Amino acid sequence: MPLLRIQLDTDPITARRVLxxxxxxxxxxxxxEAARxxxxxxGRTPSGDPVFVGVTNGRRHVRLLYDVEVYSDTVP
Structure with a gap:
């Protein structure tokens, strides 16, 4: 199944807590749930739970990274 990389905007404190x-x-x-x-x-259908893969290195604009498997028939 294809993976979709999701980036969620967050603040540095939350990113450290989640990590x-x-x-x-x-x-x-x-x-x-926000990643889902x-x-x-x-417009895609998740086929499983989002998997946390890390955070970006930004000082101000930090993002949480999740990989989510999606059904192949929903990928454009």
């Missing part, structure tokens, strides 16, 4: 939570084996449900909603807004 630390992920490193400890947890899940930030709020950002994961972004997939739907792009």
């Amino acid at each position: 630390r939570l992920h490193q400890e084996g947890g899940i930030d449900h709020e950002s994961r 909603e972004q997939v739907w807004r792009q």
Whole structure:
């Protein structure tokens, strides 16, 4: 299945919190659901849960990165 990379705008404090939570084996449900909603807004159907892959390096404009598998028939 194709992967779609989702970038969610956030602030540096939240990015560090989500990264630390992920490193400890947890899940930030709020950002994961936001990634899922972004997939739907792009007209695609997620086939699984979003997977956290990291954060960008920006000082002001930080983004959370998620990979989401989507059904191939919904990819343009």
